[in-house]
């Protein structure tokens with residue numbers, strides 16, 4: 001955890017949490033916390049306990065040992081890993097916003113605007129791209145005015161440029177609302193650049209720290225191999241242009257173009273540690 005967060009009360013704290021089911025420990029000795037404005041990313045191989053840890057943090061799964069503390073009246077916004085749709089029934093984006101709880105029209109429009117898909121409010125969920133679907137789910141989570149935003153593999157089904165745009169959006173949401181963010185990374189070797197704390201799980205906490213520290217740690221190298229450690233990528237965005245939700249590109253000087261072929265190759269890059 002970065003020093004800047006220590007003074008604040010944690011939104012959620014896991015203290016030596018263990019979950020025992022069907023004769024085995026799914027996770028054991030897991031401790032971490034998330035503070036307001038802090039971005040915490042969980043990484044780890046399949047079955048390493050990322051979802052179990054998050055579900056325990058949210059109170060969906062009860063720990064067998066250890067303690068989970070949540071701030072009283074904590075509002076949580078949750079973006080699930082999978083969103084299953086009945087493909088035969090049309091579901092307009094604005095109606096999807098009301099599926100779990102009814103919200104005012106103006107609030108829905110504000111949330112859709114914040115995530116950049118207001119122009120898609122009447123479109124069917126079935127017609128959205130992977131990135132647009134994630135934005136719609138994010139908008140729905142934001143309607144809860146969360147203190148803690150939990151994102152389970154938010155960039156699944158999203159291409160590289162879309163991932164950068166989504167990570168930028170998550171950062172903007174953190175900056176504008178001051179919420180804490182807990183994310184499960186879909187890819188072992190990629191974490192968003194703005195991550196304050198990476199928690200690397202393998203049934204227990206294998207290592208933790210800033211993305212750079214984790215990539216350099218012996219535990220991470222032992223778990224994933226030195227080659228993997230060399231390629232822990234931190235997404236960077238040099239801000240020379242922004243992708244507008246309607247597909248156009250706005251450059252740093254404010255000019256807008258209809259396409260971006262000439263800027264793509266040079267402006268987005270992964271920084272390898």
Ligand SMILES: Nc1ncnc2c1ncn2[C@@H]1O[C@H](COP(=O)(O)OP(=O)(O)OP(=O)(O)O)[C@@H](O)[C@H]1O
Pocket residue numbers: 021022026044045046047048049050051052053
């Ligand atoms: N209710 C349960 N009962 C028994 N075993 C479970 C239960 N829930 C999860 N598991 C097992 O616990 C382990 C951890 O699962 P979990 O979903 O937390 O891992 P994960 O790191 O999120 O995996 P993935 O990357 O595949 O999503 C897995 O082996 C899973 O099969």
